[in-house]
Amino acid sequence: MAENSGTDPTVDSNVVENAASDGTMIVVTVKTPKDKEEIAISEDSSVAQFKEEISKRFNAKQDQLVLIFAGKILKDGDTLNQHGIKDGLTVHLVIKTAPKATVGGTSQSSASSSGTPQANSSVNPSAAPNDSTTPGTGPTPTSTQPPNLLSGFGDLSSLSGMGMGSANFMEMQQQMQRQLMSNPEMLSQIMDNPLVQNMMSNPDLMRQMIVTNPQMQQLMERNPEISHMLNNPELMRQTMELARNPAMMQEMMRNQDRALSNLESIPGGYNALRRMYTDIQEPMFSAAREQFGNNPFSALGGNLDSGVQPSRTENREPLPNPWGPPGTTPSEIRGTGASTTTTTSAGGTAPSASNPLGINASGLGNGVFGSPGMQSLMQQISENPQLMQNMLSAPYMRSMMQSLAQNPDLASQVCTTSALSAQQQLMQQMLQMFAGGGGGSSTVTPEVRFQQQLDQLSAMGFINREANLQALIATGGDINAAIERLLGSQPS
């Protein structure tokens, strides 16, 4: 229904203006990438009114419309006059269709190959941050799309394409840590990663991530000081600042070490330190040692200002020894019970004062984080907090929890200090589960997951649906790789 009945398709640039009662009518062409419509509207109407007309004509909601004229976006409060929109000119229209869905869809398939390490990384340190307030997400989060989600995360087979060449989580992590050690530039790179920055600037998110880690929970039960620390937002913020800023971290390290050495001289202080170390630091070390993405932990330990609670700040290397190789400074007497953790068993950096978990965060950037698939994945995650939540409430997560529950041995192993082997077991279990396509409770078949890709393939002329499906499963939803597979197997 057109209020301005004067519109006829034959209008050209020089249209006779109909003098209407509320101003001259002009005919403006509204162009989308696919469509073109001519809309008559009063010359001095506002952009909002214009949008109203457009929404009727294009059958779209007003707030989905974005109008562009002469390189500028027209805001609702502006008038057509303001932008110089006159008769016969063209305005560009973009209809936003739940933007994140499509973006998620396209980049899901590209992220499928990196899905698993991501799943690994976020499964390891924590469970889902339940109401993660991921900062920096301007647009509205999408409605959840389970099939895409699972296709992105549930398929392990493309793990080897991740750029690490390793099909084994542990190996991959080790590689990562090796890379960490070898490339000190990585820290700045990873810190530049907007995702990381966003994550780190959100104390709630960090806190939840840490808190939901079962090992941390156990630790927290045993040592209320830790929960104290985590609950102190000021402290968290400071911690994250530290993690972000390696120079600051070094400063803090030195301060800590000096504070500790002062402590030592207090009667009874030494014992307190030792107790604290063995109670807190050791389990944390071993529990979190191999885990990816535990940057918050590494700074966490070194962040306490007061000398009273230097829980994780045992310094086996009082000050970083500029002359000696890392990890060779003699372990202090305090470190009696845990000299094992001094040695870099899995290729991590020697745990030191403010780096209790032995993770040289500086390396984190390139290896896994830096791969574009991974980054796009993380990007999605940061943009869509729902995604993270869904991912972790996904069937395979549940089945992992179930298996953990069913196997109390495994669960207890995970939480004990000899967590290294437990970690491996856990990894392998997860590996199996993922390979199994999400465990028994998965209700989404590969066919459904790859529906979109299958359609695209059939549109391209690959009519053998079965082969398409196989190829898609093999490549984890990556259409291009699937096409190559198909072309390689059937030269037609």
Add this chain to the structure above:
Amino acid sequence: MLAHVDSKASHSCVKLVGCPLGGGPLLIITGNCVKVPRNFRLLEELEEGQKGVGDGTVSWGLEDDEDMTLTRWRGMIIGPPRTIYENRMYSLKVECGPRYPEAPPFVRFVTKINLNGVHNSNGVVDTRAVSALAKWQNSYSIRVVLQELRRLMMCKENMKLPQPPEGQIYTN
């Protein structure tokens, strides 16, 4: 392209060479010899921008309508579908210097984008990365540059680059 140049030349040639010389054949002046005055060109581009010449995926216009020097322009690129830029609108600033169109314009993104050839810190487009800018010809226009940038977004190496959250702009 050559035809394009010629048509432009003849457009202004009409004004300069009104009648054939000496009764002989009309002197044909190629685009190389006739330089279209800068403002003519820019006014033409302004008009094209307002009329929506092209496929509707890029838009451009003067930043300030009162700008008599026609130097500062604004551009908009609609992210191509089936890429990570889909559904986003990228705003750009284009500056046509005094030697335009002999010299290429300066282009920089206002909306944050992760694209090869665009500086991460300030959105400035690297002239060497965009072939339209690197091998600039005076028949090129702002539209050509914008469309080329959009084509770059569709390249395999760019179409899946992770992007900053929507709505962020470069502050410097």
